[in-house]
Amino acid sequence: MKNIINVAQLAKRFGTTDVLNGIDLTIQEGEVFGFIGHNGAGKSTFINMLTGIINKSSGSFEIIGTSDQQLDDVKAKIGVMPDISNLYDHMKGIQFLRYMGKLAGDTRTKQDYIALMKDIGLEGAEKKKIKAYSFGMKKKISIAQALLGNPSLIILDEPTSGLDPESAINIRKLIVDLQQQGKTILLTSHNLDEIDKISDRVGILSDGKVKKLGTPDELKNNxxxxxxxxxxxxxxxxxxxxxxxxxxxxxxxxxxxxxxxxxxxxxxxxxxxxxxxxxxxxxxxxxxxxxxxxxxxxxxxxxxx
Ligand SMILES: Nc1ncnc2c1ncn2[C@@H]1O[C@H](COP(=O)(O)OP(=O)(O)OP(=O)(O)O)[C@@H](O)[C@H]1O
Ligand SMILES: [Mg+2]
Structure with a gap:
């Protein structure tokens, strides 16, 4: 199987604090990879480096066959829901998705956007301004945004935190559907049952390193x-x-x-x-x-x- 993410000795230091001390990790094409770790372990920092939101301190990585030096060349193939959302609050939900879709080169029709909002659990909220959305609704539209432009790699930082149980189940189903469409998904979550259910492999981040790595069964049995x-x-x-x-x-x-x-x-x-x-x-x-x-x-x- 092909590696879609290949990380070698990736490190991040904020000031004098080493947050990530040399991460080695490969993520294979088509897998759901669950990244877990306590608050402040560095999961979002890792994701933010992979997606170019912040710079690495040292080490290197490759995404979709492209080195981190040329990250801009592959950004269009990566869909990201970062930990802190970057929504345009004053826009209506559907207007926001169509606008972001245009930027991402999405070819959806207006009807397709309505269907996407329905799939993500935002039916009826299309014409509501995002600033009037609840926390969970904002989360859902951030996930929808990560799917625009048909990315082959989707990175979701805590997609289900703060969602009601039914909505969380729907997002998990969506993740499984996306995988069946051939996409690779990297996600973080503090819901370990969720990670267990949907991940093909899991990495546990601790002390700035990937401490454990394997399928959920391998980790549980070992x-x-x-x-x-x-x-x-x-x-x-x-x-x-x-x-x-x-x-x-x-x-x-x-x-x-x-x-x-x-x-x-x-x-x-x-x-x-x-x-x-x-x-x-x-x-x-x-x-x-x-x-x-x-x-x-x-x-x-x-x-x-
Ligand atoms: N811009 C920054 N400047 C300084 N320190 C930072 C910055 N961003 C993150 N950190 C620190 O890096 C560490 C890792 O943070 P990060 O957000 O990556 O953790 P996390 O694993 O995503 O945690 P959570 O589960 O709470 O989301 C924390 O100690 C945090 O305070
Ligand atoms: Mg985080």
């Missing part, structure tokens, strides 16, 4: 070599009872946490799960449920610092 098991019994198993019982068992079982009526434990091997269920029943517990707990991307994120 965090721990132990197997996590959630158990629901009657009476409910406590950490204390587990400690008492397990003192006599010939395998290791480690208490992790209690979640509602479940207790979550770690065991080293598959066959320990069979032993565990046998021992619990033997000790008089009614075993209602025993299931493998997969790490969430949130667990991976918390453990990546």
């Amino acid at each position: 965090t721990s070599s132990e197997l996590s098991v959630a158990i629901r019994t009657n009476p409910t198993l406590t950490s204390q009872k587990l400690a008492e019982l397990s003192a006599n068992w010939d395998f290791n079982v480690q208490f992790v946490t209690t979640k509602k009526k479940y207790v979550v434990v770690n065991v080293p091997h598959d066959n320990d799960i069979a032993k565990l269920s046998k021992e619990l029943i033997h000790s008089g517990f009614q075993l209602f449920e025993l299931r493998m707990e997969q790490q969430s991307l949130e667990d991976v994120f918390i453990n990546s610092k």
